[in-house]
Amino acid sequence: MGDIEHALLQGALLLGAVSIVVFGLTLLVARRFIARPTEALLAVAQRWREGDLAARAPDCDRRSEFGQIAVAYNAMAAALQRREEELRGYAEAQEARVAERTRELVLANDRLQAEISERRNTEAALLQAQKVQAVGQLAGGIAHDFNNILQAVLGGVGLIRRRAGDAAAIQRMAGMIEDAARRGESVTRRLLTFARREELRADTLDVGELLGGLREVLSATLGAKIRVEVEAAPGLPPVLADRGQMETVLVNLATNARDAMPDGGRLVLSAKAVQAGNAGEVDGLAPGAYIHLVVADTGEGMSAATLASAPEPFFTTKPLGQGTGLGLAMARSFAHGSGGALAITSEQGQGTSVSLWLPVTNRRVGSNVAPTWERQTPKPTGPTRRPRVLLVDDEPIVREVLAAQLAEEGYDVAERENGSAALDLLHQGGSFDLLVSDLAMPGLDGVALIREAQRRQPGLPAILITGYAGDAAALAVGTAVGGTFALLRKPVTGAQLADQVAALLNSLPGTLEAAR
Structure with missing residues (x-):
């Protein structure tokens, strides 16, 4: 039994030793062929996850499973x-293409804006050229009308001298x-308003009053062979449109009508209120209330054939140099821009009829016009003295009359002939x-004079008198001059000037009373 136990002990020791050797060898093999390849694959997988697709698994024995996995992983990473x-x-190419397209769009937009600006400038120049042409065509009649006015004035002055x-x-x-001068004033104001060049300003217009005023001008300018008639129903509702452009359109249409009647004839300007119910009744006309001008x-x-081409810009049947072909085109543009429409009917030998539809407005006529000064007298404030007025005008006759x-x-009143002399006096x-x-004087103009005078004498009220027409002049002067200020347009009567002087003086504290 002792030998048996000794043999069993040796067998157990031998088995333990063999087991330890086998376990050690197994650990070495696992470390070499399993752990290290696994760690390498995990490390390269971490780099791939971080975006480094250039990383590759280490080369292994391709005959082993890990070697085959590494090869597959490397191929996947390369792909x-x-x-x-x-x-x-592709993204860089798309970005470059988008940037190039954006540059092209920017350039196209710049060209489009330049073309729009050029077109607007061209339209404004053509409109002004049309106005100048119309004024030139009317010049003979205007000269005839002014000769009649001057005849009345000069004749009246001669009679006054003889019957002193x-x-x-x-x-x-x-x-x-005075009546003759008022007639000249009316003609001059209409010509200045008609020929002015400024931004369009829509206003409430009394069509009947406008046609009546144009009849006076057209009757004298179209010639004795043309009989001008106005047929406007009383109490027509107002329209909202630019007065200057509307007068330009009507004068151009009247001029075309005169040219179509070389042997004389009848020109009728008519207006009536109509109601457009269906959108298709007139081309481009929406339902609503309108004034129908004919x-x-x-x-x-x-x-x-001529009627079909007549509204086209620059189309004209007149000889070269006698027409631009813009009259009807401008009339159509004005009608559409005012929210209305235009139509033309004509037959050979039967005359021509041009119809304008302008929408009715609820605004009261003259609601945006500054009120005129009522007759005023300065307020008395204790001891009185005559208020001192400095009058500056480069025209001796005008200055003498106003003084x-x-x-x-x-x-x-103290008179001076220019701005420099007035400043010397101050x-x-x-x-x-x-x-x-x-306003218009050589050297120092009226605006500069008022500014300098108010700088030297703060609070000095001022009145600027100008012969220019239009609201643009008033707005420009109003922004350039400060303090107590008023603008009057020539011709101005003594009563109007005195009323304005009194109104400005009354607006100041410690007003003086004029000696009456």
């Missing part, structure tokens, strides 16, 4: 890297001269209650 490079190249002692005759002649003549008329009118109203210590100046 992904190629795909990413392809996508990156006949107060009744002088009064009668003075009234006649300019009809008894002239030669147009053929169907006499102010003196008759009780003001102490520099010498002259103190004035009010400054009256012309």
